[in-house]
Amino acid sequence: MAFEELLRDLVSQDWYAGQIVATFTLPGKAPNYAESRLSFHPAVQGFLERQGIRLFTHQAKAAELILAGEHVFITTPTASGKTLAFNLPVLSRLLADKEATALYLYPLKALTQDQLLKLRELEAGVGFSLRPEIYDGDTPSEVRPRIRAQARILLTNPYALHQYLPWHHKWARFLRNLRFVVIDEAHHYRGVFGSHVALLLRRLRRILARYGAKPQFILASATIANPEEHGERLIGQPVAVVKEDGAPRGEKTFVFWNPFLDTNTSWSNQVASLMAFLIGEGLQTLCFATSRRLAEVLATQAQAKLPGKRVMAYRAGYLPEERRAIERGIREGEIHGVVSTNALELGVDVGGLDAVILGGYPGSIISVWQQAGRAGRGPKPALVFVVGQGDPLDQYFLRHPEELLTRPHEHAIINPKNGPILFRQLLCAAGEFPLTTKDLELFGAEGDVAHALLGSGLVAGTPVGLVYAGTVPAVELVNLNNLSDRTIRIEVDGETLETMDYERALREAHPGAVLLHQGTTYLVRELDLGEGVARCVWEEVDYYTEPLICEDVRILRALEERRYGNLQVGLGEVRVTQAVRAYRMRRAGVTLGVEELSLPPVEFDTEGVWFALPRELARDLGPDLAGALHGAEHALVAIAPLHALADRWDFGGLSTPFHPDLTAPAVIIHETFPNGVGLAHKLFSVLEEWLKAAADLLETCPCQDGCPSCVLSPRCGNENEPMSKNGAAQLLRYLAESLVRPR
Amino acid sequence: MIHKMPGRGWEELVRRVQEETARRYRENLLRPRPFHSVWAPLTVSAYEEAHQLKNTLLQECAGRSLLDFYSGEVHTTEYGPVLSLWETPPIKPFIPEREVGEAWIMQTLRLLHGIGKATEARLKLSGYVTLRDLLFHPRWAWQVERILEAVERRDLHTLNHLVARWFPVSHPIALALLGFVKPEEIVFLDIETLGLYTEAVILIGLAYPQNGVLLVKHLVVREIAEELPVLVALLKELQRAKALVTYNGRAFDVNFIQARLRYYDLPHKIDLPNFDLLPFTRRCFRESLPNCRLETVEKAISVERTINIPSALVPEFYMEYLREKNVGPLVAIIEHNRQDLLSLVLILRKLWEELVMRGL
Numbered sequence A: 001m002a003f004e005e006l007l008r009d010l011v012s013q014d015w016y017a018g019q020i021v022a023t024f025t026l027p028g029k030a031p032n033y034a035e036s037r038l039s040f041h042p043a044v045q046g047f048l049e050r051q052g053i054r055l056f057t058h059q060a061k062a063a064e065l066i067l068a069g070e071h072v073f074i075t076t077p078t079a080s081g082k083t084l085a086f087n088l089p090v091l092s093r094l095l096a097d098k099e100a101t102a103l104y105l106y107p108l109k110a111l112t113q114d115q116l117l118k119l120r121e122l123e124a125g126v127g128f129s130l131r132p133e134i135y136d137g138d139t140p141s142e143v144r145p146r147i148r149a150q151a152r153i154l155l156t157n158p159y160a161l162h163q164y165l166p167w168h169h170k171w172a173r174f175l176r177n178l179r180f181v182v183i184d185e186a187h188h189y190r191g192v193f194g195s196h197v198a199l200l201l202r203r204l205r206r207i208l209a210r211y212g213a214k215p216q217f218i219l220a221s222a223t224i225a226n227p228e229e230h231g232e233r234l235i236g237q238p239v240a241v242v243k244e245d246g247a248p249r250g251e252k253t254f255v256f257w258n259p260f261l262d263t264n265t266s267w268s269n270q271v272a273s274l275m276a277f278l279i280g281e282g283l284q285t286l287c288f289a290t291s292r293r294l295a296e297v298l299a300t301q302a303q304a305k306l307p308g309k310r311v312m313a314y315r316a317g318y319l320p321e322e323r324r325a326i327e328r329g330i331r332e333g334e335i336h337g338v339v340s341t342n343a344l345e346l347g348v349d350v351g352g353l354d355a356v357i358l359g360g361y362p363g364s365i366i367s368v369w370q371q372a373g374r375a376g377r378g379p380k381p382a383l384v385f386v387v388g389q390g391d392p393l394d395q396y397f398l399r400h401p402e403e404l405l406t407r408p409h410e411h412a413i414i415n416p417k418n419g420p421i422l423f424r425q426l427l428c429a430a431g432e433f434p435l436t437t438k439d440l441e442l443f444g445a446e447g448d449v450a451h452a453l454l455g456s457g458l459v460a461g462t463p464v465g466l467v468y469a470g471t472v473p474a475v476e477l478v479n480l481n482n483l484s485d486r487t488i489r490i491e492v493d494g495e496t497l498e499t500m501d502y503e504r505a506l507r508e509a510h511p512g513a514v515l516l517h518q519g520t521t522y523l524v525r526e527l528d529l530g531e532g533v534a535r536c537v538w539e540e541v542d543y544y545t546e547p548l549i550c551e552d553v554r555i556l557r558a559l560e561e562r563r564y565g566n567l568q569v570g571l572g573e574v575r576v577t578q579a580v581r582a583y584r585m586r587r588a589g590v591t592l593g594v595e596e597l598s599l600p601p602v603e604f605d606t607e608g609v610w611f612a613l614p615r616e617l618a619r620d621l622g623p624d625l626a627g628a629l630h631g632a633e634h635a636l637v638a639i640a641p642l643h644a645l646a647d648r649w650d651f652g653g654l655s656t657p658f659h660p661d662l663t664a665p666a667v668i669i670h671e672t673f674p675n676g677v678g679l680a681h682k683l684f685s686v687l688e689e690w691l692k693a694a695a696d697l698l699e700t701c702p703c704q705d706g707c708p709s710c711v712l713s714p715r716c717g718n719e720n721e722p723m724s725k726n727g728a729a730q731l732l733r734y735l736a737e738s739l740v741r742p743r
Numbered sequence B: 001m002i003h004k005m006p007g008r009g010w011e012e013l014v015r016r017v018q019e020e021t022a023r024r025y026r027e028n029l030l031r032p033r034p035f036h037s038v039w040a041p042l043t044v045s046a047y048e049e050a051h052q053l054k055n056t057l058l059q060e061c062a063g064r065s066l067l068d069f070y071s072g073e074v075h076t077t078e079y080g081p082v083l084s085l086w087e088t089p090p091i092k093p094f095i096p097e098r099e100v101g102e103a104w105i106m107q108t109l110r111l112l113h114g115i116g117k118a119t120e121a122r123l124k125l126s127g128y129v130t131l132r133d134l135l136f137h138p139r140w141a142w143q144v145e146r147i148l149e150a151v152e153r154r155d156l157h158t159l160n161h162l163v164a165r166w167f168p169v170s171h172p173i174a175l176a177l178l179g180f181v182k183p184e185e186i187v188f189l190d191i192e193t194l195g196l197y198t199e200a201v202i203l204i205g206l207a208y209p210q211n212g213v214l215l216v217k218h219l220v221v222r223e224i225a226e227e228l229p230v231l232v233a234l235l236k237e238l239q240r241a242k243a244l245v246t247y248n249g250r251a252f253d254v255n256f257i258q259a260r261l262r263y264y265d266l267p268h269k270i271d272l273p274n275f276d277l278l279p280f281t282r283r284c285f286r287e288s289l290p291n292c293r294l295e296t297v298e299k300a301i302s303v304e305r306t307i308n309i310p311s312a313l314v315p316e317f318y319m320e321y322l323r324e325k326n327v328g329p330l331v332a333i334i335e336h337n338r339q340d341l342l343s344l345v346l347i348l349r350k351l352w353e354e355l356v357m358r359g360l
């Protein structure tokens, strides 16, 4: 192991208190180069030869498939050269066909900047100009006509594409000649956003058909479990998947660090010390933080321990020039340490670093590998520290470190059939051209949606199809990020700070809430739902607030039910009524006080999974029943993101000793998006694993009666009462075993 | 109060989208507009007045049909039925004189490539007063011949091109070209729509002289499904035309119609010379009026509107007509459009006097 000495040194530091709980070394691997030569355009071939670039097997395979005209999904780890793999064949084709154009789509604006530079460099290397340009909300209006007239490669984001599609005639040249649509960071398109984008791409395809264009789709993403499925759902056509990685990797040592084993030093102080130690040892170090504020705090603390070295924070929200300067500083080694939010997880080019610290479980195995992938320069060994936080998943992995390294990557889940999303996207499509029955098929829409469109009065039936009949452009009514038509303005002194959808505002902008905006805290004085305004004042406060949400869940319709003896597990449609009934003020995890609120409830229908328990079990648990159900509910919600790419807040739950629709003690876990985006289906398909992981979470947590790392939830509307950790563990184990027991 | 988000039930969602549509529209229109805008800002009092009018009309028109108020007929086309209404208001049609147009061309030596203001003045001093005088001039003869030919053939495209090359769009000579169009080939055009960008057209107003009187014709979209046949009927109407007269039609009406034709995948080029009166009005009234909104100009030339609703409320009135299945609000829209067309004729007459005749 390459870092033995360094680690010995680390454990002999006077501030070390036994926090290392496990160390693993993953072997490196040699590169796998492609043998065959590809039929690139001579200029591209010449470039490769001049630069002495040899393609790895996965790059060659992807390029070959692209040149053969297939829709391709490249899903290989960070820094494996995905961008080059698709840029070469795209460029090659654009050089051969002087009219051909390509559209590059990135989920975030910041990424387009970076990719534009890469494309321009590649162009300069090849010696041709294809006029790649960024076209989005920031593009000055005076250069827009020129870009529309000349650009052959266009980089943009889905939000901009959504706005520009109705103006397709201005893009006639570009669209007629469109040969490629490149969708980078495709794993970002999940949940509500991903489902919207899938339908946006169908709108694009329909418009392109009118211009006689049928482009190839190229998707690229971090490794995900279901590229075939995700790719097909996203673009509506089958994709050829390239996932074997031919790039070399150095040996990588993972060190798991449990900061809670040292109760005298704060979490951030430990991370800063660790970072300072690594930099002191001459390792250029990148630390990932889970929030913007944490990134700033850690950078400041680490810098204070390292006079004469440079440590910077990096996050979205910085000016592009600032970010470029930091990226350059990292590449050129002038910056010795950087603390970043997940902004650096994506395709931003900073080269490899010697060490990476994961300051908390980033929410998915996909992100773990994206972040860890920043460590290592080619075949050189690299070091990765995993520092857990107090959350259940963090603690779960500190207790099962091998799982973090061996668990399969998550499934990216989207649901382009989500009724409200489909409804909205069809409105937009009808605003572009009349929607025919054949078009409805392309969108995967069934009769009831067409019916609803007609019934809405926003669309009129005509002999040539459904025609948009609204008075405001449909694209202005539809937001790709949420399902809410109502928004609340967050106002400070009459100035708008930001806007939030209604449901989020109830949770985060209620009277008394502390709002964080670009590192500044604001206090909400008043939430005027009639006017749609939350009025705030700027105030430096040292606490934060958490909404306490209570809810009721009714079962509307079962889609699937399974019986295991007297246990019944179901998947189906549920109606959720949620109300923020109070909020809690907290400082460093300690509750300072709770204030009641009176806000209107929100009601929505979505999908969920329910467990209706046998009565005899209720008897066995006795007075612990309610606490056991409650704990099981919290554990199931906390562990759910292990199984589908989602975060904890994408799920909600209810537990009750008697549910009127099930006439039994019940636990219900549901999605928090109206109509659901497919997460409940996913959970239902991995019931056993899900229950086992939840049981395991509770059984291995060293606490006595429950802690925030297992059964206690910061958002619980009942303030975590009643609660029985042991009862919950017993219940979950029983459920997991019931599933495998012969009937 | 429960704020509801729907599952399979659509009604709630739909109601919210509708509310949002109406709210945004109102908000958008109440926002102050730039000074030069041709759409008036909607004041709260105008809004209320219009609503009173709407209620009166709803009462008066309950159970009646448009043909109770207007003469007209429905004819069937291959795309669907088209209702056209017509009338001959007591207003003289505008008859531009060809001689006036010709006089402008003849006196403008600057139409020739190579002649600027100074040269023109010098030539005029040397006795070359009209283009005809240059017909045998060794340097200009060739160009003059071309122009005279175009004048002879009443070739508006060529003349338009020529004028647009050397003069700003608001120059009187650009308007004087209307003299080359036969009166019955001039079509006044004004449309009403559901929105400002890519929404549906709901009414097309046309006016042209026929047998010595002004004929005003409305093609009515009684439901959105009739937009397509109405657009096709418009294309047919325009076959008779050699020129359009509009108010801000370059930026709005013609563009809008072309966008809708494109939407339905119909041939979408409307290739008629468009005499957009807005730039001429600006030139003419720049000094005397605070802005060039149609209603301001109407006041200046003493036009009174009887039934009036602000343009901004047209979409809302139309939605109400559809919802209530009562032609009352639609009558208000037709009247609004009719008045726009009459004003177009009157404004053109005024501009012809002030700019074209006076400039001779």
Ligand SMILES: [Zn+2]
Residues within 6 Å of the ligand: A701, A702, A703, A704, A706, A707, A708, A709, A710, A711
């Ligand atoms: Zn615990």
Ligand SMILES: [Zn+2]
Residues within 6 Å of the ligand: A630, A634, A713, A716, A717, A718, A719, A720
């Ligand atoms: Zn709870």
